[in-house]
Amino acid sequence: MIRTLIGAFAVAMAVGPTAGQSPAPPTISSTAAPTAPIPIDHFASLPFLTAPELSPDGTRIAARIAIAGQLRLAIVPLADVKKMIMLGMGDSDLNNWQWVNNDWLIANIGSTEKVEGDDWYLTRIASVSADGKKISILGAKTAAQHAGNVLWTARDGSPHILLAMQTSIYSNDVGLWPEVRDFDVSTGKSVRVVPSTDKVSSWFTDASGAVRMGVAYDDDRRSYRLLYRTDPTKSFHTVSKVRGRGASLGSLPAMFLPEPGKALAFDDDDGFNALYAFDLATLKIGEKVFGKPGYDIGEIIPDATGTRVIGVRYTDTRARTHWFDPVLAKIQADIDQAIGARHAQITSWSNDFSVLIVKVAGADRPGAYYVYRPDEGRLRILAKVNEALGTDAQSPVSTIKYKARDGLEISAVLTLPKGKAAKDLPLIMMPHGGPAVRDDESWDWQAQFLASRGYAVLQPNYRGSTGFGTAFNEKGQGQWGLAMQDDLVDAVKWAASSGLADAKRVCIVGGSYGGYAAFRAAQRDTGIYRCAVSFAGVSDMPAMQRYDRGFLNGGQTNDYFRSFAPDLKSVSPINYAAQFSTPILIIHGKLDRVVQVRQSREMAEKLKAAGKPYRYVEQPLGDHHFSRQADRVQFLTELEAFLKEHNPA
Numbered sequence: 001m002i003r004t005l006i007g008a009f010a011v012a013m014a015v016g017p018t019a020g021q022s023p024a025p026p027t028i029s030s031t032a033a034p035t036a037p038i039p040i041d042h043f044a045s046l047p048f049l050t051a052p053e054l055s056p057d058g059t060r061i062a063a064r065i066a067i068a069g070q071l072r073l074a075i076v077p078l079a080d081v082k083k084m085i086m087l088g089m090g091d092s093d094l095n096n097w098q099w100v101n102n103d104w105l106i107a108n109i110g111s112t113e114k115v116e117g118d119d120w121y122l123t124r125i126a127s128v129s130a131d132g133k134k135i136s137i138l139g140a141k142t143a144a145q146h147a148g149n150v151l152w153t154a155r156d157g158s159p160h161i162l163l164a165m166q167t168s169i170y171s172n173d174v175g176l177w178p179e180v181r182d183f184d185v186s187t188g189k190s191v192r193v194v195p196s197t198d199k200v201s202s203w204f205t206d207a208s209g210a211v212r213m214g215v216a217y218d219d220d221r222r223s224y225r226l227l228y229r230t231d232p233t234k235s236f237h238t239v240s241k242v243r244g245r246g247a248s249l250g251s252l253p254a255m256f257l258p259e260p261g262k263a264l265a266f267d268d269d270d271g272f273n274a275l276y277a278f279d280l281a282t283l284k285i286g287e288k289v290f291g292k293p294g295y296d297i298g299e300i301i302p303d304a305t306g307t308r309v310i311g312v313r314y315t316d317t318r319a320r321t322h323w324f325d326p327v328l329a330k331i332q333a334d335i336d337q338a339i340g341a342r343h344a345q346i347t348s349w350s351n352d353f354s355v356l357i358v359k360v361a362g363a364d365r366p367g368a369y370y371v372y373r374p375d376e377g378r379l380r381i382l383a384k385v386n387e388a389l390g391t392d393a394q395s396p397v398s399t400i401k402y403k404a405r406d407g408l409e410i411s412a413v414l415t416l417p418k419g420k421a422a423k424d425l426p427l428i429m430m431p432h433g434g435p436a437v438r439d440d441e442s443w444d445w446q447a448q449f450l451a452s453r454g455y456a457v458l459q460p461n462y463r464g465s466t467g468f469g470t471a472f473n474e475k476g477q478g479q480w481g482l483a484m485q486d487d488l489v490d491a492v493k494w495a496a497s498s499g500l501a502d503a504k505r506v507c508i509v510g511g512s513y514g515g516y517a518a519f520r521a522a523q524r525d526t527g528i529y530r531c532a533v534s535f536a537g538v539s540d541m542p543a544m545q546r547y548d549r550g551f552l553n554g555g556q557t558n559d560y561f562r563s564f565a566p567d568l569k570s571v572s573p574i575n576y577a578a579q580f581s582t583p584i585l586i587i588h589g590k591l592d593r594v595v596q597v598r599q600s601r602e603m604a605e606k607l608k609a610a611g612k613p614y615r616y617v618e619q620p621l622g623d624h625h626f627s628r629q630a631d632r633v634q635f636l637t638e639l640e641a642f643l644k645e646h647n648p649a
Contacts, residue, residue, distance in 0.1 A: 058350030069629030123148030207306030363397035433512030454649030481571030589622020
């Protein structure tokens, strides 16, 4: 049974500081730390509850839960949580889920399978009855590699979805390009509404379920075509063409509006991604609907009909929602007033807004999910995200800004050890992966673990990060291992010159692109770091390029890799093992489908041949995302031991 699923919210709805208040400056010492370190497995625990979604009538939630370190799909009736249904997906990944109506939901699942001797990642949609008694894979007999792209769900309560799915794996077969089928999820029966069309890999629908637009891409010619029709009784016709490396069709509709010829689209007309009116006849943006100066807008939130925008999400120092709907705006304001400096995010709601799910958390705590009924005016606890850590504050987090050597202003997330003065601390440089993502003030189990051991943790949003406008993102082009790496060094120098960190006690820890940055730092940045830790890092850029271009649209992938640096070999640490100047811990999951494990295996072999100090740990069941609790525990255990040896706090 879900732990702590029943109970009242402990904090009264009293007026307090708003959730948007600035955190305390990093020079202020925090409250006293506990005398004994928090156990590793407390930080390594998988989130007990992830993304709970309410059924349209607000009587049930569907969510991913972690039981004994494994992930399951759960369906929970709010009236009686003891009747919770847990569904296993075998060895498949549970990628996402959503309700179709009150009686049916769908789940996107994926798994690696052998196809003609090679490992392929296959995606499918499973339909699940609300009572858990019936589960079926849609299109199981005809689906090829990818059959998990849900374009639309019915808004009238009927059990229908539109699913784009491949029916062939062969490039000379038109079935390689997805057809669109209307599935009745209650029976598994379907009818084709749009056939496979040569080179069209993306389809777009309006709120009524009419397929209105498609994007065709020819990899050999590096050319795009935009197909459009005004309604499903018409034929598609080409309305726009572009050609050449790096070419783009520009803005595409994010939502079709009920008014003929009208839509909404994202565009960076003023340098930052914002929401605009969009004319389908001219394919031009119009009036700006919403923007946030200095930051990019992330996504729109539609209403139950799919025809109206009720909010937009964006991130400045942390994730926020701007509500256009006055009811939700008032609810958000009331909750923010009640919870003080913690962060409240309305994550799901019934169609009539009578029941809502609210996550109350913070960068210093994993938080909990609550059920909120406006008629009651109380938040009632659903489940804590991390039962062991609860809702208590851990180490404080803030955002700082520093200047890179070329004058570029960069923001970074700073986590300080609880109870220690922010002076001459040992520092962990922790660059994010991607690199086209960003860090913000949200719960980070790795950073919080390191802070609990006495380290300050600095996470720069180096050039090439997203969320800070087009120009900032484009400054990362051609700068893998070069200016992007300099930004990390400049962050260390800021931390030392400000008195925050001891320049002689700095290590770098990162995963994915951050793992690459750790490899590169150990090889290039002599004298800056005492040690390095790479998880799932890239060491050989040309090898990664060869691997990725073996997939569909390999030419486009090839172009993408060429944008990383002028010479990929020259920024590949695997070619310079003799130059590594610090001990390095290398950890990689054998089942990683994003970065092949050979990237770390071969780097370790090169370091061994060069006589350099390293430790290599391969996780037999590990993936790219720490999906298994056991892998998280092992990673933190290895990390703690390595840092104690090479950079003790």
